[in-house]
Amino acid sequence: MTDLAHPPARKSGAFGKIVLRWVLYILLGLFALYYLMPLFVMVTTSLKSLEEIRTGSLVALPREVTFDAWKTAWSGACTGIQCEGLRPYFWNSVLLAVPAVALSTFIGALNGYVVAQWRFPGANIIFSLMLFGCFIPFQVVLLPMARLLGLMGIAGTIPGLIFVHVIYGIGFTTLFFRNYYVSIPSELTKAAKVDGAGFFRIFWSIFLPLSLPIIVVTVIWQFTQIWNDFLFGVSFSQAGTQPVTVALNNIVNSTTGVKEYNVDMAAAIIAAAPTLLVYIVAGKYFIRGLTAGSVKG
Amino acid sequence: MTKWLETHLPKMVLAPSFIAVLVFVYGFIAWTAWVSLTRSRLLPRYEIEGFIQYKRLFAAPRWDTAMNNLFIFGALFIIIAMVLGLLLAILLDQKIRTEGVIRTIYLYPMALSMIVTGTAWKWILNPGLGIEATVQGWGFEGFSFDWLVDPDMAIYTIVIAAVWQSSGFVMALFLAGLRSVDEEIIKAAQVDGIPTWRIYSAIIIPSMGPIFMSAFIVLAHLAIKSFDLVIALTGGGPGYATDLPATYMYAMAFSRGDIGQAASSAMIMMLVVFAIVVPYLYSELRAKND
Amino acid sequence: EPQAEVLHWWTSGGEAKAVAVLQEEFASKGGTWTDMPVAGGGGDAAMTALRARVLAGNAPTAVQLKGPAIQEWYEEGVLADISSVADANGWAEVLPESIANHMKCEGTWCAAPVNVHRIDWIWANAEVLEANGITMPTTWEEFNAAAEKLQAAGVIPLAHGGQAWQDATVFEAVALGILGPEGFRKAFVDLDADTLTSDGMVAVFDQMRKMRSYVDDNFSGRDWNLATAMVMNGEAAFQIMGDWAKGEFLAAGKVPGEDFLCQSTPGDGFLYNVDSFAMFNVDGDDKKAGQDLLAELIVGQNFQKVFNLNKGSIPARVDVALDEFDSCAHTSAEDMNASAANGSLLPSYAHGMALRGAQAGAITDVVTAHFNSDISSADAVQMLAEAVANSM
């Protein structure tokens, strides 16, 4: 009986919820379409033959699917006199990106921790100065930096590139961490201080474990910036240390040669693969509610 | 001695970064300022000649266009990317089952080099190839979407592509921020009878002020430095209708061998940034102090 | 043994194969070739890298450089002298004088030419022309008439990509035709103010305005090869583009003279774009030996032939047998010799052969602004003069 008396209320509530849920998923789906549109064009193009690209519509589905372009992009496309595709350059990029990301993230975390939790007079000014550094156009730093790298003897080397990326990454990594750490209650630091933990101990044991989401964001940002960087890569490398973006650029940017769009697109997707991998792997650590319940307030 | 070390440890940790920034940012800015006063062409020279480069800069109609575009593009891009990023983060925060997949879909544009993606966008936006042609092909003959080839509208296509590329990252940033909000507080608000959108607008978002600052700086940085995007999508065209200061500067510095001119444009760019960012930082950081 | 790190921007397909020829020759002479390719922006990216490397004190041994940039780098004091090689191999005899001048810095040889691209080509779809009863135009009036006829028939007269350098390419072809070789030289080599503001220049802009109307609506930002594809597909009839466009036709299996036609743009003269390598000051005998060897090979008969067959251009030296080249190349070579003789062999401004970057850029800014808006020709001429003055 009681069951019969109230079903409308229950139904309408549940029904409204389901409708809302649907609206939500549809909305997410629509945005996904917007984001996927260019990828669609790129993937379909990469699966077409050059002949079809020349004659057919650029944004249509391929009439005949071929993976030749992918093979070429990976191991056959010319990036100069060598025609070995992107493959040989990948390792350079990895050697460059991994340490640079790790270093700059770590430094940023430490800096952010100092600025947010160990305020000292002037900390905010220093922080602002570092932030403003984010805005310096890289074209401006190119020439003096080249000079300095030459003086330091690391011009054209991977350590040199790492150095440059770390230097210009600090502003952002510090920004991300600082702005994440300011909202962590200072009671945690206090408790750890009383427990006898020092500066680094508190950072290592308390703050780093709390920082997973922002580490993910920072790594995503830094990895993307460094992996995709072209300007520094092309200017501060020499034969043998060129990162994959330079190779990609060499494949794509022919002025007077025949343009192979299918290879270009495949190469671009391949070059982005490690970044995508980072997004997927790191994405798992977007964990919710790490501070929940630790502090009353 | 160890006590001294201890009390100054935080400062000492910050010091290397600070010095690096002083040298590699402010030192280089000073260097640029110097060069902007010279007649440097292919390579920098150091004989000061006065403000000739600035005079040339302000006489160039192309620089006018670039600055105007910067304001239009910058404002639209920052606002739209911020709003969209926040919206997506909030939507994704609703315990979505496929969050991982969707998040990656929203983020992936960041991973792709714009040199190539620009080409894809160029096709999509080209009236003869992309959306316009497709929609017309569906039978909507009157449909028109030709911003890319319209000098007055082309800058907005840059906004579209730029938002496409960066809003995913802004979403990630906000998502991390949302995830650091104490759940108990959200619960309290729910019980208080606050509708979900108000919980976000009045409780969660205000507590993410610092995250907004991160997003703003990132976006402003991208706006100021947008370069590949323009080169790949419109090449600055039609004409130089979509030129931005960054492309102007690059063209001067490297295509045209006019480093003095490039330096002066860089200085003006940084002045603009300074005028916008400094008051913002001031208000943000001061608010945090009390 | 000879060593060379070579900075160039020939990276894709045919270009890369062309360079590989050089590398093989170099290696067969016992040299070690380190490849440093940087493509993009018609060499902008490579120039960026070059600057950084020079400032870092780490210059490459040989760099693909062209036009006045060679002399500019020389003024910065970073180029090496290769006169010994040039003299030993008698470059002065085999190179047209105007091209040889580009290779000299204050009397010494400082660069080695690789090829000659002709810029003032007009390409056409043979079938479309035939269907509309049109022959290749030899004057701009004929071109305009043909264009209007095509337009009426629903064919796009001119396939064009709206990128600044393509606008400039068309512009200089038109300018050469209307101003004549002498006027072109005055305007775009000497930057003579009177010529820049002359009625002739107004006429050039008028013709550009007409050209704009022959172009379809969606031309903005289009890559040149897509424009070429339009000609191939019969969507459009003509394209004005350098001789690399031939590569696209050939890659698609089209035959010159049958499927597509090549002819110089209306008017006299020959606009060249000469690619060359400059040698930078480096330490070490092996590198210096590499530079000499490289210079020698570049201007050598064999390389000049094989390279240009791959690249679609013609050899810089005039004594190379052209049997294996196609009909367009033959035309090109003949015209070059003729022009060299009558003084109408001219550097292309649009491709950075005539002017310093800043000045060429200033002109292009005006050209592209005019082409993409409704500025009157008179205003454009005015702007042109101002921009040129401002670029000094």
Next chain:
Amino acid sequence: MAPILEIQNLYKNYGPVEILKDINIAIEPGDFLVLVGPSGCGKSTLLNCIAGLEPISGGRLMIGGADMTDVSPKDRDIAMVFQSYALYPTMSVAKNITFGMKVRGVDQETQTRKLQEVASQLQIEQLLNRRPGQLSGGQRQRVAMGRALVRDPKLFLFDEPLSNLDAKLRVEMRSEIKKLHQTLGATMVYVTHDQIEAMTLATKIVVLKGGVIQQIGSPSEIYNRPANLFVADFMGSPAMNLIPAKARADGAGARIEIARSSGTPLVLIDEHAPALPEDVILGLRPEDIAEAGFRAGADVQDASCLIDMVEPAGADTYVVSELGGKPVTARLHSETVATPGEMLNLSIDMSKVSYFAPDSGQRLN
């Protein structure tokens, strides 16, 4: 009248751990239900379930007669004070309190009036412009209270709302809550560890242990007739004395023997005792043991005991003696002149005695 809150066979798990087991509670409008139980027994969890903040794993939950299982917290029309306060960190105290009203579209004037009212009740008038981070613990707790008190919901849920207040303030707050309950006729569910709070506020007390309800009843039922040993032991401070004894039927009543360290057992006669097994546990509150002569009545019986310990505690003096092998506490007047090691004559009020089965722990009388 339909119960305002009805919980039927409610279960709640966190993963594999069962936190609440088969909870059945019904509250009439105007009831004041107090939840008590040891730390970690599931009180907050139960409040969270009622509020809809945690999904329930089984059973049904109805508020105002409507099934609430799928209704979101904001539509349940409840107000809640969180044990962890959960203040909105970016809002001032005043905004924390008025925000709920603002959202609901209450007009500005009413908001201000209510805010003033509540602020003065809670003595936080001078803190209204502060941020939560600038408040002391007790002040935060009062703000959390304020946020609930300005509302006029079907149901109030309070999770230890006074734990961080000083005794004086707590008494005042308690009477404010009581007033609210009486004047508004509001229905409340209230978690507290303060037994006086529980006794003075409740119309109904629920005793929980390990997620299982031990007893539901009025304060005096719980205090005077605990349903089992756990409740007997848990409620009352100092706790009820639980003394093992032997019972033997004796006429209508029973004869209770308690072992004494001195050797001879203490014998008490309970004339109203029900039928008892031989082994029983006798429950006797400290205040039901007095100094001989200070208490009179038919059921009062004297017993001479050896005093082990004397603990003066302000108003009272506690005296501990061993009976049935257990220390037994008696609450005497502070003037008592008891000395450890000496004998003292105590009087026991047999009318207040509870009997429990030693094995099951269940009440026998």
Next chain:
Amino acid sequence: MAPILEIQNLYKNYGPVEILKDINIAIEPGDFLVLVGPSGCGKSTLLNCIAGLEPISGGRLMIGGADMTDVSPKDRDIAMVFQSYALYPTMSVAKNITFGMKVRGVDQETQTRKLQEVASQLQIEQLLNRRPGQLSGGQRQRVAMGRALVRDPKLFLFDEPLSNLDAKLRVEMRSEIKKLHQTLGATMVYVTHDQIEAMTLATKIVVLKGGVIQQIGSPSEIYNRPANLFVADFMGSPAMNLIPAKARADGAGARIEIARSSGTPLVLIDEHAPALPEDVILGLRPEDIAEAGFRAGADVQDASCLIDMVEPAGADTYVVSELGGKPVTARLHSETVATPGEMLNLSIDMSKVSYFAPDSGQRLN
């Protein structure tokens, strides 16, 4: 012996607001100092200052004879339980507790032993692998305690460490703390709102109000001889009755007249009274007013009063009557047969009376 903690003229401001004013406290080793005071009076702030977590604005702070003003918290050798717990959210309970030892390089074995020891004292053995987010309020509080208890510092600081525990557990914890204090001879500073806790644990109580110390003394001094009206009113529950009266010298003592609603004033003779001004306020604890006949002694005087209200409260019954224009509470035995509206003969213990000046509030005897 040198005091282990000495606070001299300490001031603390937050911006322009003075929170602590001229605090002077000295604690000998082994002392158990309890801080009490109304919510927001500055207790937590004082603990924070002692711990070095907040910079002080003025004065000096010495621990173990050494000036600590510039010493960082980790070198002060203190352990602290925070009012807000401040557990490390990413660490398990076990790690939360052992973190301090680990940092200090205590060997693994000792860590495990101490952890086990403390966990069983605090009854949280089965929670050691949980995260703080998965604990109930009381459990979190016990973990916070555990973090302090495994340490062996010069000084323990406890900020309301038991506020979220149930009565039974609280009693147990209290005795654990007492044991710790006695066996280890540890020195403690302890904030509590629980008066019984304060009375039973403290060797010294500090009463704070608005950042100013009102009285420092032993529990019985504070309770029996409050230094001023604030302390008198604040300590004890129900509070001390503060009755306006007229005093007149009478032989060695004084004759105290209290207005009564019935008209004739109540006259009491205090033979030990000091010289008093005419207007005084008489302080009398409820337990010092008994039913006539239940209390005997030289100083006990009878007074017949009109009963306004009777409040049974379990073990006691409170009776309220109007004296000197104020409701006066008497604590009577629960068996009392008082009825509102009738007269009842009460006996007042004059030896326990406090006198205060009405204007300054200071104690007079």
